[in-house]
Amino acid sequence: MAEYKRPTTEAEFAANFHPKKPLMSDTEAYYESSRCLYCYDAPCITACPTGIDIPTFIRQINNDNKDGAAKTIYDSNWMGHACGNVCPTEELCEGACVYNHQDVKPIEIGRLQAHATDKVIRSKKKLFITGKPTGKKVAVIGAGPAGVSCACELRMLGHAVDIYEAREKPSGLCVYGVAPYKLTNEEAVDEIAYLQEQFGFNVHYKKPVTGRAELDKLEKDYDAIFIGIGLGGTSALGIPGEDKKGVMGALEFVEELRNKHHATPVGNKVIVLGGGNTAMDAASESCRMGAESVTISYRRGPEEMGAYSFEFDLAKKSGSKALFNVTPVEVLGNGSVTGVKFIRNKAAYGKIEEIPGSEFVEPCDMVLLGTGQGKQVELLKLVSGLTLDQKGRIVVNENYQVDNPKYFAAGDAMNGGVEVVNAAAEAKRAAHGIDQYLKK
Numbered sequence: 350m351a352e353y354k355r356p357t358t359e360a361e362f363a364a365n366f367h368p369k370k371p372l373m374s375d376t377e378a379y380y381e382s383s384r385c386l387y388c389y390d391a392p393c394i395t396a397c398p399t400g401i402d403i404p405t406f407i408r409q410i411n412n413d414n415k416d417g418a419a420k421t422i423y424d425s426n427w428m429g430h431a432c433g434n435v436c437p438t439e440e441l442c443e444g445a446c447v448y449n450h451q452d453v454k455p456i457e458i459g460r461l462q463a464h465a466t467d468k469v470i471r472s473k474k475k476l477f478i479t480g481k482p483t484g485k486k487v488a489v490i491g492a493g494p495a496g497v498s499c500a501c502e503l504r505m506l507g508h509a510v511d512i513y514e515a516r517e518k519p520s521g522l523c524v525y526g527v528a529p530y531k532l533t534n535e536e537a538v539d540e541i542a543y544l545q546e547q548f549g550f551n552v553h554y555k556k557p558v559t560g561r562a563e564l565d566k567l568e569k570d571y572d573a574i575f576i577g578i579g580l581g582g583t584s585a586l587g588i589p590g591e592d593k594k595g596v597m598g599a600l601e602f603v604e605e606l607r608n609k610h611h612a613t614p615v616g617n618k619v620i621v622l623g624g625g626n627t628a629m630d631a632a633s634e635s636c637r638m639g640a641e642s643v644t645i646s647y648r649r650g651p652e653e654m655g656a657y658s659f660e661f662d663l664a665k666k667s668g669s670k671a672l673f674n675v676t677p678v679e680v681l682g683n684g685s686v687t688g689v690k691f692i693r694n695k696a697a698y699g700k701i702e703e704i705p706g707s708e709f710v711e712p713c714d715m716v717l718l719g720t721g722q723g724k725q726v727e728l729l730k731l732v733s734g735l736t737l738d739q740k741g742r743i744v745v746n747e748n749y750q751v752d753n754p755k756y757f758a759a760g761d762a763m764n765g766g767v768e769v770v771n772a773a774a775e776a777k778r779a780a781h782g783i784d785q786y787l788k789k
């Protein structure tokens with residue numbers, strides 16, 4: 350189990366947040382690519398939500414054709430570099446690699462992908478020619494993975510694109526959410542700069558779309574509108590004491606960490622409430638920030654956690670402990686948090702039941718709520734004809750078009766929150782839906 354000293358400088362922060370999948374050298378990439386069997390009906394391709402022709406790009410790396418490899422990747426996935434670093438490859442392409450059946454380490458597809466895309470991003474090599482101008486204009490709301498992927502594909506189809514982004518940087522949760530040991534701010538932003546250079550879409554920063562007047566203007570000025578706004582902030586848990594100093598959303602904590610690095614305040618004893626991937630990230634990151642103890646608490650057993658098992662393993666290896674079958678009932682403290690009162694649960698007929706009299710207090714000076722992100726329902730309700738399902742997700746048809754025909758949507762706002770690769774895959778298909786609509 351790792352023990353991390355509290356980082357006080359940028360160098361110490363970088364050491365604690367050493368990349369999980371460091372960039373490969375040319376020699377490493379040559380060796381690793383030479384192991385690929387170039388399988389017929391390659392299962393790694395089927396396992397990739399964007400269907401990247403993995404054996405082909407690996408063969409191109411092996412033939413020292415890095416530009417060709419990057420082009421193969423980007424042809425399927427405009428977030429090729431981010432995905433090489435942040436994708437849960439253990440569950441997707443690498444998890445499907447045939448080597449797993451022989452108890453041999455699968456091909457490191459993610460690192461090979463990041464190797465090839467890093468080369469072209471740094472060389473700024475022009476790889477793509479945009480489509481013949483159609484004279485149509487599309488507004489994209491949000492410069493996250495969904496918005497940028499949609500913009501790239503629309504430019505390939507010849508449509509002009511303006512992205513309206515609320516914040517001052519692009520890349521959405523790749524900059525504000527994903528763990529810094531997976532992708533740095535520079536890597537995320539550099540990929541978008543590279544794509545913008547290739548495709549010439551415009552991004553208007555600090556331009557949140559918040560009201561009916563802005564939507565009216567977009568509807569008047571553009572032929573179609575794509576919604577790629579992702580989700581909202583961390584949802585409240587709804588227990589007494591949640592407003593005490595030292596309690597914050599896991600997402601907001603990660604966001605602060607991504608921006609302030611070692612200057613981010615972190616408690617000595619941290620309790621993370623929740624069993625999803627964001628909770629695991631917040632726990633791993635608190636450990637790396639030098640917290641003395643980090644405890645993940647979850648209402649059910651470990652097998653029922655929403656997080657990938659490799660993310661839980663990483664949180665444990667980073668130094669986190671876990672409490673299972675416990676429900677938080679109150680955050681304690683006088684102004685600032687001093688502990689969380691829990692009650693123990695038992696499973697009964699698939700449901701959980703609290704065990705009367707089993708309350709106990711776990712002391713802490715920081716609580717991170719990994720309770721999931723809310724939806725931007727208030728904004729979405731302003732779009733006439735747009736339907737939300739019971740979970741607040743945008744309802745779309747097979748072309749990613751909402752009931753108001755001028756609007757399309759993809760990514761977290763539509764799927765409820767999955768991975769970068771899903772946002773990239775859906776947004777590319779949405780661009781084709783928009784293209785069909787504009788051609789009618």
Ligand SMILES: Cc1cc2nc3c(=O)[nH]c(=O)nc-3n(C[C@H](O)[C@H](O)[C@H](O)COP(=O)(O)OP(=O)(O)OC[C@H]3O[C@@H](n4cnc5c(N)ncnc54)[C@H](O)[C@@H]3O)c2cc1C
Pocket residue numbers: 435436437490491492493494495496513514515516519520521522523526527528531556557558559577578579580600603626627630728759760761762766767768769770772
């Ligand atoms: C803590 C955390 C860790 C994660 N880790 C991983 C990981 O390791 N690997 C992985 O693949 N996925 C991970 N994900 C999921 C992944 O980040 C998302 O699935 C992906 O970013 C979704 O892309 P998106 O474009 O739909 O939304 P977002 O990334 O949220 O982007 C939405 C963009 O829209 C902008 N926006 C929002 N509202 C407005 C508005 N009204 N007007 C204008 N702009 C607006 C936002 O500022 C943002 O830039 C993680 C998510 C979280 C929360």
Ligand code: SF4
Pocket residue numbers: 384385386387388391392393394403404445446447448456458
């Ligand atoms: S399954 Fe593995 S060995 Fe086969 S093509 Fe894909 S990466 Fe190469």
